Amino acid sequence: MSYQQPALPPICLKTSEIGRLRHIAEAASDVEQHTAAFLKREIERAEILTATRVLVGLVTMNSDVTFRDDIGRQERNVELTYPEEADVEANKISILTPIGAALIGLSVGQTIEFQNPSGGWRSLTVLKAYPKLSMS
Template structure:
């Protein structure tokens, strides 16, 4: 079952410490990447904050591996959401500072979101599966 609101934006959940890092990133690119900065700041502003220990495991967080479907094309993609310095599209690691990355953060399995791509076209993305990284190793 997918969940979205009439605005196409389901609830967002963020780890409190990640939200602070993401806010700093978004502010840092406000002049060079205004669209992504604004989109990310908007998602952070409406997010429900959780400690890392209390974050549900089916929520997209930094370093999560996400399987999602682009409903317009039917294409299914598997990516890991990472910070800009770790991004490597050829290995499936997408930066949080991309429109898709900013759209995926904080969503849960089964949620859909209408989100602009790099060209400004709205796409509906549906989260199929979220796998959390092994932490603390």
């Protein structure tokens, strides 16, 4: 009996982020094949939001996110960043990690199950998501 992937939750991405996310996924295709393919799939299935307003509760780039890793039930607080801004010690995770690609576009209360590069399954639930307020 094989494991079937559960239905994926609906996700939303901001129009302003789509181009850069596609470029990142394409550029990483040779090095981070599994995660790049995962990110591409998430981009393709997302509803595109044209609104420019602040979207509390939606995980977008540079959001502060609290999620529960459903294996072990641990909660983590991270900022979802572009690869060049990632810093694990500062809890800034790249969109080019399996967790980053899984979180993008989710809303508070949503859970996603995904396969990690080693073939195991993982489940994350978004508990809080706040856009990072720019200081400019």
